[in-house]
Amino acid sequence: MKEIHVDLSLNQPIIEQINKVINGESNATYNEHILTFDNEIGKGVIRNIIFDWGISLLDYDVHFNEKIKLVFEIAQSNPIEFLFVSEGNLLYTSEHTGKNQNLVKLQRYQNTILSNLPNSNNTFIFPSGEDIKLNVIKIIGDQYSNKSNNYIDTLQKSLKSILSGKSEFLPYKHLGNFNLKLADIIETLNAEANYGIVRSMNIEGQLNLILALQILEHKSYETKLSLPNSISKTDLNKTKAVTKYICENLHDSFTVKDLADMHAFSPKKMQTGFKLLYGKSVNEYIRTKKLELARELIESTEFSISEIVYQIGYKSRSYFSKIFYDNYNILPADYKELVRSKSSISEEG
Known part of the structure; x- marks a missing residue:
């Protein structure tokens, strides 16, 4: 199993750190960094887009020829991550205070929210021989809280606490309901073909819609309600x-x-x-x-x-x-x- 380590405390783009092992072709334009590869490791595209207020998108459309262990070494400002797998399944585990946690299966179409303790590792294990499409929206709480009208106070207690920089719910893992609507929106997001400001605005708008639906699903799950196109x-x-x-x-x-x-x-x-x-x-x-x-x-x-x-x-x-x-x-x-x-x-x- 090949390992890739990404140190989030470094002032180095995530894509560049991943590409040290992948050995693909990396291109950066404005706030978007894309890695494409087709070699003995596998084939696919990994994309990282940075927005304002600590929000970023990291998505994968990949097929690896061997197991890949992707380890994110978290700095002090740990992100909260909203994940959605629209193709395939992969494994996740968190590591903190020197202890490995149990592997968790991230399932297709399941709304997933993760956050770990500072100075910990988030590890994703991509299987070999499978198509994987994974969408990860990251929010760094201490940056997002500086945004006017951030509405953090309207969130469920757990998410509010994490974004406010508190550790009472950490490490946090929400494996929620399965939702088809999210899959449809993410498919539209991945198909975006415009360039420049139009592309950036369209992606950011779709990103906000995805994030809103994931937060709404989280609230519905905790209050035991059911959303349309969602199933437990x-x-x-x-x-x-x-x-x-x-x-x-x-x-x-x-x-x-x-x-x-x-x-x-x-x-x-x-x-x-x-x-x-x-x-x-x-x-x-x-x-x-x-x-x-x-x-x-x-x-x-x-x-x-x-x-x-x-x-x-x-x-x-x-x-x-x-x-x-x-x-x-x-x-x-x-x-x-x-x-x-x-x-x-x-x-x-």
Whole structure:
């Protein structure tokens, strides 16, 4: 595992410190510093943008060929970090007073807020062979508190304390709900293609919106309320239970309401869970799994198409033929003939 150390007390850009190990191409324009690389270590882009009042953005769109341990050595003015993973998963651990803390999995779409004690380390472990997109908004409390209309007093007690420079809640770790809206906004942020002042203003505006949503989610989580497009870990586990039930009962026919009632689940929350996990609605997921089973049955059994339609819980052969064609660009009967002809050629050979 390759290690990269970034000393936040040094008067040296973060990107330059990372690039000592990455050996990519580093470019700086105005307040934005970008590292691009495509070599034996991996491929990707790491970007750092510095704004006023101690706010900065550090984001990663990377694919490493080996595990990378990225260690941030925190100075006296430790930041509070608002993190969001929109692709993949990675690990985090904090280190303070010489003690390593347990590794925490930073999961895709989960709202995460971290802050450590001064003179400590924040360590991120990027897996090998996976695409990772991580968005980190950092706020240095003693700089942000100098901003007029900073509204620190309106925050939840924990965040207010951290930004005010107190240590009663440190080290702090908030692993909140999973939110699709944040993913959409961050995707827009990463796609920003303008230059100069327009680019800077657009990114800062999107950054403020992301930060506002993450703070709002934090407040909702602590007060046990639920935001639109947001789902708790408990409900995400329910989604996985529904998924398991679907896959084990593909021969049955059931509606979204049936599944929700069986698992004591809100249909709306269940739909959000499926969008988060699979990028599909519940019905789209069911249809995909039934078609996969149908294709497998065509390839490995002598069932007729009508028997296969029955096996996957459909009543209409014409409907099945339509969705099979829409998905695989071939009619099931033609696919069955194709499989048979290939098998016959193989046996003759």
